[in-house]
Amino acid sequence: MMVTTPISSAATGPAAREVLPPLLSRLYPAVMGILNVTPDSFSDGGQFFSPEQALAQARKLIADGADIIDIGAESTRPYGSRPVSADDELKRLKPVLADVIALGVPVSVDSMKSEVVAWALDQGAAIANDVWGLQRDDGMAALVAAHRVPVIIMHNRERADPAIDIMQDIATFFSRSLEIAARAGIASDRIVLDPGIGFGKVPEQSMIALARLAELGSFGLPVLVGASRKRFISSVVPSEPQNRIGGSVAAHLIAAQNGARIIRAHDVSETVQALRVAAAIKGLQ
Known part of the structure; x- marks a missing residue:
């Protein structure tokens, strides 16, 4: 467990980032x-490492139709990622985050460290994206609640275990994470669930999670899916x-x-087109 990160005084101010309702409606x-x-993400590591490259890519993602930009400074790829310190994450984020936020699209910070998330939220990031679901850093839930x-x-x-019922x-x-969130005072209407395609799962379990995704509707919360370029695809083709x-x-x-109400993707233009065309066709049924 990581140490609890002090919450800045700015975190207690009025909420001004109600970004989810218009997107989910x-x-x-x-x-x-x-x-x-x-430098080491599984698909595009190093391509957007410099601030200039990162800002150019953020502009492209927005032009292609991205509703949210999810920025991460530590590779959390399921296979062979190397942990980095909070200081290293911040060194990668500080030259670019403010400029990305200034583009006007809500920014999500992809980090499991409350120290990093606290700094990013103070700069104007609008969403915390925790790949360990509030269960790795003791300070994360309180930080999110305060902001x-x-x-x-x-x-x-x-690690993956092919013998388990992955949906169970x-x-x-999620039940454990939601208990942590409730104790911290995080409002349920600010929680999004992500089944973690590719994380701690063999390829078949990732596909099972997609096939049985509707079962997560029992939690009554919006679901995000990030299957983009994941390894399970290569197990089929x-x-x-x-x-x-x-x-x-x-x-x-x-x-x-x-x-799923939010899709996390590398290839935004193709994803937006597919989702909107599918919705248009479905609307004529």
Whole structure:
């Protein structure tokens, strides 16, 4: 567990970032564009590491239709990622975060460290995206509650176990996270659940999570799915991450059909087009 991060005085001010309601009220899911300012992310590590490259990519994601920019400064890829310190994350974020926020689209900070999230929220980031669902850093839940911002709670495991019922494991994990959130005072209307496609799962379990995604509706909370370029696609059609656009779009259409309200993607233009066309066709049925 990490140490609790002190909450800044700015965190107790009035909430001014009610970003979820307008995005969740549409007929098609919102799209979260991925911006990795890392040297080692599984798909695009190093491509947007410099502030200039990162800002150019953020502009492209927005032009392609991204509703949210999700910026991360530590690779959390399920296979072979190397942990970095909070100081290293902040060194990667500080040159670019303010400029990305200034583009006018809500920014989500993808970090499991409350120290990093606290700084990003103080700069104007609007959403906390915790890949360990409030269960890795003891200070995260209190921080989110104090800032009164939305939080994405993602399911994760230290290692995959092909023998378990993955949907039961996800449900148990979420129940534990929601208890932590409730004790901290996080409002339920600021919580989004993410089944963590590819994290702590063998490829078949990732596909099961997509096929049975509707079961998560029992929590009564919006669901985010990030299947973009994930390894399970290659288990069906052998391919490198950059060549998995078709599989990503297919998975995201299934996710939307099964109730996902936010889609996290690298290939924003293709994803937006697919989701909007599918919604338009469905609207004529």
